[in-house]
Amino acid sequence: QPQYDAPAGGLVRLRAAITDVTRIYGFRVDGAEAAVIALDGNPVPQRFAPDALQLGPGQRLELAIRMPDDEGAIVSLRDVRGTKPKVLATLRAVGQSLKRDLRDLGPLEPNPVAEVDVAAARRIPLALSATAENVAADSICGSLGYSFWAINKVPWPGDTPDPTAPLAELKLGQSYIIDMENLTPHAHPIHLHGMSFKVLSSSTRAVQPLISDTYLIQPDEKVQLGFVADNPGDWLLHCHIIEHQKTGMTSYLRVT
Structure with a gap:
């Protein structure tokens, strides 16, 4: 449950790696706008909100989070799978708002993965x-x-x-x-x-x-x-x- 300070109204790129070899997580961000930008080291084709997104051991999640404008506001990354949701980490807004927008974050460069030929597969x-x-x-x-x-x-x-x-x-x-x-x-x-x-x-x-x-x-x-x-x-x-x-x-x- 670490807490990190981040600029109010700024953009944060948060990476989570599941090193627990037994647990499946359901990820949610409370208190801020957030988008999944990559999974398992690869950019996603279309960014989406982490609305109880389920990931298992060994998987990696990358989020872009737009911090709240108000200094002191808290953003939490939660595991909402199961009967007892848990706070995994929090971000605290500090300073005057930078008034950024999630759309300011450009596309990530794709990895050089060979394209499958579905017809010939x-x-x-x-x-x-x-x-x-x-x-x-x-x-x-x-x-x-x-x-x-x-x-x-x-x-x-x-x-x-x-x-x-x-x-x-x-x-x-x-x-x-x-x-x-x-x-x-x-x-x-x-x-x-x-x-x-x-x-x-x-x-x-x-x-x-x-x-x-x-x-x-x-x-x-x-x-x-x-x-x-x-x-x-x-x-x-x-x-x-x-x-x-x-x-x-x-x-x-x-x-x-």
Whole structure:
């Protein structure tokens, strides 16, 4: 709950990174006009108010906040998910108003992420489910002694010398679409290493074509994530809630 001073009537760029590996947050700003300008290190196509925006472990949020004109006014960044909303940080307006406008903040420069060719893309089915099979082996990060989650019905065996086969073997430079379905009653922040994807569509809501490396999939949601396999190697794909990762919800993509 830090408090920062900021010029009254000025613009503040606030970055929050979720380093708690267990909690999903619902972000809201009270006491000032605010807009989401970037998520997970990428500018959003269209800025929007953080109205209980849900983000999970490992995700990054960047806000532009227009401070109040009155000296001493308090702006709060809150987590409103759950039954007990919490204040995460506050900003205090100081000095005479600078009378700025959120529209003064120009567009952010896009990152050089390859554009997916949807028409030529190959599909990768990905189902998130629960399991009680195949106890995970001890590994460098330890083990909880059981498996509970799975990707495409395969629970991750642990960081062993002979891991499970890759979820898919991808051709370098080819476009792909992950057809991800959440069959569980829990939300999962699914994180891809090594590459970024574009959010193409969701079965439950309208989505912006965001560029990201993490997608918080809701219960019973189906989502399409498009990307170009432009980075050779074996790349982890897992839930960023570490208990879920360590108990089976982990796989990897192989790009050659």
